Structure formats: structure tokens, C-alpha cells
Amino acid sequence: MNLLIIGAPGAGKGTMSEMILDKYHLIHVSTGDMLRAAVKNGTPVGLKAQEYMNRGELVPDEVIHDIIVERLSQDDIEAGFLFDGYPRTLNQAIDLDAILKELGKKIDGVINLNIEDAELIKRITGRRLCPGCGEIYNIYFMPPKVEGKCDKCDAELIQRKDDNLESLEVRLSEYHKNTQPVIEYYEKTGVVRHIDAKQAIEKVFADIDAVLEGLCK
Ligand code: AMP
Numbered sequence: 001m002n003l004l005i006i007g008a009p010g011a012g013k014g015t016m017s018e019m020i021l022d023k024y025h026l027i028h029v030s031t032g033d034m035l036r037a038a039v040k041n042g043t044p045v046g047l048k049a050q051e052y053m054n055r056g057e058l059v060p061d062e063v064i065h066d067i068i069v070e071r072l073s074q075d076d077i078e079a080g081f082l083f084d085g086y087p088r089t090l091n092q093a094i095d096l097d098a099i100l101k102e103l104g105k106k107i108d109g110v111i112n113l114n115i116e117d118a119e120l121i122k123r124i125t126g127r128r129l130c131p132g133c134g135e136i137y138n139i140y141f142m143p144p145k146v147e148g149k150c151d152k153c154d155a156e157l158i159q160r161k162d163d164n165l166e167s168l169e170v171r172l173s174e175y176h177k178n179t180q181p182v183i184e185y186y187e188k189t190g191v192v193r194h195i196d197a198k199q200a201i202e203k204v205f206a207d208i209d210a211v212l213e214g215l216c217k
Helices: 015-023 030-040 043-055 063-074 076-080 090-103 116-123 165-187 202-217
Strands: 001-005 027-030 081-084 109-114 128-131 136-138 192-196
Touching: 001 015, 001 165, 015 027, 015 109, 015 202, 027 030, 027 063, 027 076, 030 043, 030 063, 030 081, 043 165, 076 165, 081 090, 090 165, 109 165, 109 202, 116 128, 116 165, 165 192, 192 202
Parallel strands: 001 081, 001 109, 027 081, 109 192
Antiparallel strands: 128 136
């Protein structure tokens, strides 16, 4: 099963991806994670992407094309994959179709996490991450037991560079301008399922799970 998860920043793509992977054992392909790793390691891709990411803007499609082709050339992908944060532009979606066609693959389902912009501000500006184990917290809704420390591994929590109000506004406008057409593109093939992402985490996952159970049949 090959899936996409789409949603505005803060809609819960990361959390839902983890829960989907846990149950369905797919390969997680997050362009955001791949780009952050490239920036951290100072690779040529990282150097090209860094400035765009800090400003909250989308990284150029050519850069994304290269990292996707490279990732899809690895064997583990045969298990089925979950694309998270990709495709983010109509060009990327059209490009992905061509890449998958070459590989004899297709997208079986698109999970669209729906949520209003107003909800996302606290989610994003309050988000804190554990660099050690990847656990995600929110200082407003899901604070760690000890301020600034991970409950699981005691590491010092960090905030993503682009999780501030200024970048968020750019990211949301990029999302509406560029990613909304991606949803419309996939609507034409009948694979999109809309999920209410404002609900409690367990309920959001239950709704996604029901969709995926249906796809597996
Ligand atoms: P994310 O972790 O998915 O929120 O992505 C963080 C940032 O990485 C975005 O704000 C963009 O700057 C960049 N990025 C991630 N995925 C893509 C993509 N598919 N196309 C363009 N830029 C991306």
C-alpha cells in the first residue's frame, strides 16, 4: 500500500504518520525530515535548502525531485510507503506520477488532514521536539513532566527553527497556494479521504485507520 498524508503545518502529519507506520509497517518518506538531515550534515542539498526552510518557503521542485528519485531507488520501498509532506506542489504531484509509473507503482490513498488555520498557531509555536528519541511535545497541550526535558530519555527539548509565528504565516500561505491544488489533483482519481484533524489524537487515528482497513481489503 502506497499512501500520502497531506495537511497544513501543525495538522498532525508527524504524529499520525508514526501511528500509521506502527500498525501498517510502511516506509516513512518525509521530505521535511530528509531536508533537515541534509542541512544538519551540510550536504549540497542541505546547503541549497537551508535558506528556503528558515524562511518557511518551499524548497525548489528540482531539489525535491532529486531526493525523491534517490529515495525511491532503495529496495526497502517495496514494502509500501507513506509520503509525508510530499508532494507539496502540483508540479511535484505530476512529477511523482511519472516517477512511479517508471517503477510500476501508484498511489493507493491520500489522507487529507483538515483543520482551520486558527487552530494551528498554538500547535506550531508550542511544539517542542526531543532530538534524542524524536518524541513530540507541546508546551500548551502536552507539556513534558519536567520543563524543557524529554520524559522518555531526559534529553534537552528543542524547537524547530521554522516553528515561529513569522515562518508559520509564510508556511500557511505556501500551503494554501501550492498544496491545495495537489489535493484537487488527486481528487480526480478518487483516492482522497478527508479527515477532521481537530479531533482528539485517538479519534483522528481511528478515522484514518478505518480508511486504511478499507484500502487493505
Ligand atoms: P515539514 O517538516 O514537512 O513541515 O517541512 C519543513 C520545510 O521543509 C518546509 O517548510 C519546506 O521549506 C521544506 N519542504 C519539505 N518538504 C517539501 C516539499 N515536498 N517541497 C518543498 N519544500 C519542502
